[in-house]
Amino acid sequence: MIIITGQTATGKTKLALEYAKKYNGELINCDSRQIYKYLDIITGKDLSPRVSSRAERSGVEGSVWLYDFIKPYKYFSSFDYVKAVQNIIKDVKKRRKTPILVGGSYFYLKHLLYGFDTKVPPNFRLREKLNNKTVEKLHNILKKLNVKSFNQMNNSDRNNPRRLIRKIEIEKAAKKTGVEGKGVPDGLPAGRQARSREVLFEASTDGNEPETGPVFLMIGLRYKNKEKLREAIKTRVEKRLKQGAIKEVELLLKKGYQKTDPGLKTIGYQQIIDYLEGNTTKKQAIEKWITAEVQYAKRQYTFMKKDKNIKWRLIS
RNA sequence: GCCGAGGUAGCCAAGGUGGUCACGGCGGAGGUCUGAAAAACCCCAGAUGUCAGUUCGACUCUGACCCUCGGCA
Numbered sequence: 001m002i003i004i005t006g007q008t009a010t011g012k013t014k015l016a017l018e019y020a021k022k023y024n025g026e027l028i029n030c031d032s033r034q035i036y037k038y039l040d041i042i043t044g045k046d047l048s049p050r051v052s053s054r055a056e057r058s059g060v061e062g063s064v065w066l067y068d069f070i071k072p073y074k075y076f077s078s079f080d081y082v083k084a085v086q087n088i089i090k091d092v093k094k095r096r097k098t099p100i101l102v103g104g105s106y107f108y109l110k111h112l113l114y115g116f117d118t119k120v121p122p123n124f125r126l127r128e129k130l131n132n133k134t135v136e137k138l139h140n141i142l143k144k145l146n147v148k149s150f151n152q153m154n155n156s157d158r159n160n161p162r163r164l165i166r167k168i169e170i171e172k173a174a175k176k177t178g179v180e181g182k183g184v185p186d187g188l189p190a191g192r193q194a195r196s197r198e199v200l201f202e203a204s205t206d207g208n209e210p211e212t213g214p215v216f217l218m219i220g221l222r223y224k225n226k227e228k229l230r231e232a233i234k235t236r237v238e239k240r241l242k243q244g245a246i247k248e249v250e251l252l253l254k255k256g257y258q259k260t261d262p263g264l265k266t267i268g269y270q271q272i273i274d275y276l277e278g279n280t281t282k283k284q285a286i287e288k289w290i291t292a293e294v295q296y297a298k299r300q301y302t303f304m305k306k307d308k309n310i311k312w313r314l315i316s
Numbered sequence: 317g318c319c320g321a322g323g324u325a326g327c328c329a330a331g332g333u334g335g336u337c338a339c340g341g342c343g344g345a346g347g348u349c350u351g352a353a354a355a356a357c358c359c360c361a362g363a364u365g366u367c368a369g370u371u372c373g374a375c376u377c378u379g380a381c382c383c384u385c386g387g388c389a
Binding site: 008031032033043075076077078079080081082104105106107108110111114115116117118119120121122127154155156157158159160161162163165166169170262265266267268269270291292293295296297298299300302303306 | 342345348351354
């Protein structure tokens with residue numbers, strides 16, 4: 001298996017296509033945004049059969065996978081991703097082809113390659129209940145459930161409501177089953193789940209799945225310096241605006257999707273919606289879009305560089 | 317030229333009757349990360365337009381100058 005990851009706007013797709021030709025491969029998406037249907041221009045979805053012809057996909061045989069996989073209103077976690085991608089990898093291998101994962105969502109990759117350490121599924125009702133609580137309140141709730149769990153958190157996580165809520169979620173599930181850290185799905189009655197809240201995959205009962213094979217080559221692309229990075233992102237944003245980025249957002253909104261939907265909580269969409277709602281000028285929105293994307297690229301590298309399995313290639 | 321308002325970090329900006337002054341936000345640097353991740357969060361650096369005066373002490377008071385904005389001409 002080959003993995004092409006790295007910073008945004010580094011030409012991952014292009015490299016992946018080269019590898020696909022060379023090694024008789026099939027491309028599998030590992031981009032948490034291109035997973036979503038209808039998010040095309042702004043996510044830079046070059047490979048979807050919906051937005052490009054087979055020829056434009058540079059003659060790659062067979063299909064590409066996990067593009068346009070879910071609708072923008074749906075919740076889709078790294079767990080869901082791992083479950084879905086494992087099946088596809090298996091299938092590709094069965095056909096004697098090389099799976100080639102492309103995308104910069106390292107959080108997904110990390111879980112795929114190195115597994116999870118808990119099997120507690122999301123409890124959306126609980127999340128909703130806790131979402132407007134202050135961090136102090138969340139601290140107290142967690143401490144009451146399990147002080148050790150709280151003490152193990154670092155300063156960053158302790159101030160992060162989402163991480164706190166997740167911990168509470170885990171501890172609550174543990175309380176229910178009496179097994180530390182290993183909960184069972186906290187079964188929401190299916191009919192009461194909000195629209196964006198379906199659990200696509202339940203935890204399997206046989207523990208963490210084995211890796212999709214210990215053998216993988218992971219290549220990370222990144223820019224040599226920030227100036228180049230910013231430049232590349234800027235031209236890419238301008239290109240996407242020309243391609244109709246604003247129109248894309250308008251259509252999504254017309255379709256009924258909202259800025260709070262998981263798919264639209266994405267760089268580019270958020271800034272354009274701000275503009276369309278009249279909160280900023282177009283110029284400001286574009287600047288913010290570029291800045292947000294640069295910041296994201298830096299965060300990506302900060303996260304990825306801890307993984308010693310990544311073979312870095314510098315773009316200059 | 318006159319009248320008015322104002323000059324506080326790269327940008328936006330709060331302040332107080334002289335006392336180590338210096339709130340924030342954005343941006344920048346560096347981080348966190350095990351079922352929300354293009355998310356969420358932590359953390360660090362950085363400033364009083366210029367020159368003089370008053371004073372033990374001036375970002376704060378006085379004067380001049382420079383610059384910006386608005387109005388009048």
